[in-house]
Amino acid sequence: MTFSIVARQGEAYGVAVASKFLAVGAVVPAARIGVGAVATQSFARVAYLDELLGRLAAGEAADAALAAATALDDGRQTRQVGVVGVGSAASFTGSECNAWAGGVARDEGDTAYAIQGNILTGPEVVEAMERAWHASAGQSLPQRLHAALVAGDEAGGDSRGRQSASMYAVEPGSGYDASGVLADLRVDDHAAPVTELGRLLSEWEMYFGAPEDVQPLEGDLADEVRSGLARLGFSGDDLATALADWAGNANYEARLSPEGIDRRVLEALRAATA
Structure with missing residues (x-):
């Protein structure tokens, strides 16, 4: 029912997700400064969010944390999860996820990502998201997350249609009052949620972004x-x-x-x- 990207860039971690599901941001994403980020979807087990972030905080790599968490879950074959931690990334798709379902995870040093989706039009959605992630190198993490989401949406996205999208990202010292919240945006019910998320991201950066291309007042x-x-x-x-x-x-x-x-x-x- 959902496609998502979980990623790390430098010290920033974040998740972007879209779905034919009301308020997907209330269920799927979580991230913690200095620890990692998680997306839980397809009969999502919300308890995975705190559990996996806790395991990452304790020093477990993403693949080990994900394997341990899913092993304890009798419903794991209906689930899909993406996890990125310090120097690690992992994606899990249960055998009972509705087709098409699958994902990819890679750790590339300064960056890492886990991209996954279910009830998609096909593998081209994940493939397009991965290409967009690489093509957006040099942009901020929120911009790269959104670029991947746009690519997935344009490639077909959720085979049932569109309804909601969300982005949550953290980075030390960023955001309002240096809270560390790099982006916290939700489009809960909209005909074009990924496009609307992009509009909100532009507004967010305007209100909470650091000064750029400053010119002297002369x-x-x-x-x-x-x-x-x-x-x-x-x-x-x-x-x-x-x-x-x-x-x-x-x-x-x-x-x-x-x-x-x-x-x-x-x-x-x-x-x-x-």
């Missing part, structure tokens, strides 16, 4: 920003203060930089005054 750019802020009702002798006041009002404060103005904040200011 010359013509300073004049443009000062004029735009004044049109929006934010003016004063100190341009940085006026910018901070507007950005705080728009919830863009995470993107403020003492070095100047962030590219996406500048784009938002231009759009607001267009």
Whole structure:
């Protein structure tokens, strides 16, 4: 009923999942900073999430943790699970999962992934997701997770249709108030959930992402920003203060930089005054 990718990139861990199932994000994904990430699906056993993360935290490799957890589960042949830990990745598909069902797991040093799905249109879904993961190298983990999900969706995805999608990722020091939450997004019931998840991810990065492509507030750019802020009702002798006041009002404060103005904040200011 579901296709997912569980992955590690550097110190970041995350899961992205889509399904013809209401609120798939309430069931499938979990991740823990410094430990790993897990997806449980196909007659999902939610207890796997804490159990597997606990085993990873205790030092077990993903394949060993997954083998031990499934061995204790009488319903394991109906389950599907993906696990990524420090230096390890594993995927399990029970023999009673509805066709097509299968997965792949690889540890590639600085990155690792487990991709799996059931009730899919065919193996091309997992194959497309794996290709998209590699093709997106150089992007952030959430962007790579979403790229894989888009590829799986376009390749056929869940053979029954579309309903929900979710992403959860963690990384030390990231997110709002440096909470470590790199992305926490759910589309619970939507005609195009993977597309909507991408829109939400872009918004999330705007609100909680670090400053990027910062330009100094000098010359013509300073004049443009000062004029735009004044049109929006934010003016004063100190341009940085006026910018901070507007950005705080728009919830863009995470993107403020003492070095100047962030590219996406500048784009938002231009759009607001267009």
